Amino acid sequence: MTRIVFLDRGTIGPSVKLTPPSFSHEWVEHERTQGDEVVERLQGAEIAITNKVPIRADHLEKLPDLKMIAVAATGYNILDVAACWAHGVVASNVRSYAQKTVPEHVFALMFALRRNLVGYRQDVIDGVWQKSGQFCFFTHPIKDLSGSRLGLIGGGSLGEATGAIGRALGMEVIYAGRKGGQVSKPGYLPFEEVLATSDVLSLHCPLTPETEGLISLAEFEQMAQRPLLINTARGGLVDEAALVTALDRGLIAGAGFDVLTSEPPADDNPLMKIAERPNVIITPHVAWASEEAMQTLWDQLIGHIENYKRGHPANVIT
Template sequence: MQAVFLDAQTFHSSISFNDIEQAVGSLKTYPLTKPLEVIERAIGAEIIITNKVMLSAALLKQLPNLKLICVSATGTNNVDLDAAKALGIVVTNVSGYASQSLSQYVLAQILNYYCRLPAHNQVTQNSTWQNSPTFCVHGDSMIELAGKTLGIYGYGTLGRAVEQLAKAFGMTVLISEHANKTAIRANRVSYQEMLTSSDIISVHCPQTKATTELFNRAAFSKMQSHCLFINTARGGVVNSVDLAKALTANEIAHAVVDVLEQEPPQADHPLLDKSLTNITITAHMAWASIEAQQRLVALLGKNIIDFQQGIATNVVK
């Protein structure tokens, strides 16, 4: 089968695509593909592999040979799933590849915040320690994670991986029930209790109609003033303007954000305001350890092989 990878540059240059190449007859890769280039590049392909290239109904109707769309991510909002189903095109995604990478990122950010390591490194860089009358310069002292309460919203594979690491540090973990549910399942707490009782909140839910801008002014106002808020889920689950206001007003202590509503973001995005000193922003890379990316490619290859054998693996619609 002929396959085309429309945005291979979304992977690190060191990643091997051998697992995909072995699953298809031929593979053509493009670093990035603009909307007007999709038809020309994919017209003869039976398989399209895409991470973020938009595949609308209008585009899909112009690709008569297309049988399979492999989304090289978990989210599939870049594909018109209804149109694909109507045209008999199978859509698959991948999941479970980034639990180690993302959970490591979350704990690294928590440790960085509570250990204050950059500030302690600066103590030696600016010669404060060298000129100190005592053997130890306390500075902005470290704070232990043991005994802290971590609230998790979104208890899938990623949320569970973060929970496991947090408990290894002696933290108490609160698993939030869905915000719109009144019945609380065993071993969970209400959304409101998670907001008010957590020292740290980490978000791992998908973006749906129910979760879009779930973390807004009302939610931030209920959090403790020392709360560390972390979002590695989807940018749209947070109202960025409200988060910026909460940080400016010190309603919460600090935010770590790896995702935004639009990626890459516009220069005037409210969370990129340089006057915000209590936020850490990274460029949607929490998922992307080298190992996680290679696992993802292997899953893409398996999806293709299974499709050819008539096995429905990771079929979205």
């Protein structure tokens, strides 16, 4: 009987219906798994399901029965892909499940920051409105998204979906070319020009050795429009200490981050020290996690497992 082990069930919301595969199997799930527990928990398993638990080469060497890894996410930097191939392990990831939920989260952050909802909400809680003596007051600037320039760094499916919403709201949407590279696509501008001219910047690129630290102090100093910076992609794209400096110096108007370099963040993470500022919103990596998106993710993942058992694996990571 096929043994299937889900290493981190806690990464999928409790409302999601975890429909099991249709073939005969033994199902084992763990709420979370530490690195030193991976080998023990996957002993005898043919299929592993993981969202954020790394499975590395030294693990695979001790798991001769493992034949498939189903990643419950799009990003797969938790896997040693070369080692998977070397050990004959098929690895599949889920794709195109978050085109609605992530862009909606992006614009939730944009609206909240552009209209200073956090600051005004706190003013009401603190009694400022009650003491103002008039029907409204102006303790924080309010700006429209319509008519502003939205610069997107990353033109994949999520970047395209975000751009479509921006255009529907009356924003001018531009895409950044590769940092230091030539621009050849229509609608793309040089990376440096996008930094310098955008009112809102939103990141949608993967974290690779080339994009790690993509935005640091030198890039913040090029942001002539004092934009909002939105990051729902990967934390390592932005130098977090430089982000704090940029906010302190007024180089940007605000930051909306759903991802951090280390998750959950340590107490000494620079962004934790400024999380209560009205122009900073940090959410705990939930842009992807609408109930609808999580159900789509799970249904696709089970489909990959079914396809593997039929001998026709899909979304294979290469």
